[in-house]
Amino acid sequence: xxxxxxxxxxxxxxxxxxxxxxxxxxxxxxxxxxxxxxxxxxxxxxxxxxxxxxxxxxxxxxxxxxxxxxxxxxxxxxxxxxxxxxxxxxxxxxxxxxxxxxxxxxxxxxxxxxxxxxxxxxxxxxxxxxxxxxxxxxxxxxxxxxxxxxxxxxxxxxxxxxxxxxxxx
Ligand SMILES: Nc1ncnc2c1ncn2[C@@H]1O[C@H](COP(=O)(O)OP(=O)(O)OP(=O)(O)O)[C@@H](O)[C@H]1O
Ligand SMILES: [Mg+2]
Numbered sequence: 001x002x003x004x005x006x007x008x009x010x011x012x013x014x015x016x017x018x019x020x021x022x023x024x025x026x027x028x029x030x031x032x033x034x035x036x037x038x039x040x041x042x043x044x045x046x047x048x049x050x051x052x053x054x055x056x057x058x059x060x061x062x063x064x065x066x067x068x069x070x071x072x073x074x075x076x077x078x079x080x081x082x083x084x085x086x087x088x089x090x091x092x093x094x095x096x097x098x099x100x101x102x103x104x105x106x107x108x109x110x111x112x113x114x115x116x117x118x119x120x121x122x123x124x125x126x127x128x129x130x131x132x133x134x135x136x137x138x139x140x141x142x143x144x145x146x147x148x149x150x151x152x153x154x155x156x157x158x159x160x161x162x163x164x165x166x167x168x169x
Contacts, residue, residue, distance in 0.1 A: 005032035006073070007056060013068030014051055014060065025051050028069070050099065055079070057096045058086035092122040112138055 014026035026048045071078040116134035
């Protein structure tokens with residue numbers, strides 16, 4: 001059967017500008033990811049796994065540039081995406097679980113507000129409706145936590161009020 005990859009990266013090159021110097025972090029990296037497949041990238045620390053894969057969610061550090069190659073996703077080259085293009089993809093179709101997921105939430109913003117922002121972006125819900133959906137999402141996460149840890153804590157709306165902290169979700 002002729003299968004088409006979901007993501008096809010070809011000869012990707014990434015360069016960082018650092019104190020007036022150019023550093024080639026990624027040289028001609030390619031991969032094809034197919035539906036239903038789990039693909040592992042293995043390599044020593046500093047070999048470029050994070051830098052390479054951050055380009056699949058448009059999250060390359062500000063001093064980094066894709067200087068070569070292409071990354072095809074749904075027929076479009078992600079290396080040419082604008083920030084507006086990314087808003088329709090990042091977190092909605094392609095998501096990234098960071099190396100240290102416990103610190104991925106902003107500790108200065110309430111959990112409910114952070115989930116609400118994502119829902120507003122991706123589901124076209126605004127204000128109260130988004131807040132309600134965030135509440136439901138957070139509650140579902142909390143229920144999962146309770147099931148996993150067999151412990152009982154806040155209920156209902158209270159689950160949205162805390163600020164994120166280690167071990168919370
Ligand atoms: N913003 C940046 N500016 C300059 N160099 C960078 C930047 N980000 C990453 N690098 C460099 O790019 C290279 C690849 O780093 P990367 O974080 O992708 O490695 P990794 O394979 O994910 O390592 P680990 O297994 O430790 O997570 C490293 O030499 C790193 O120092
Ligand atoms: Mg890494």
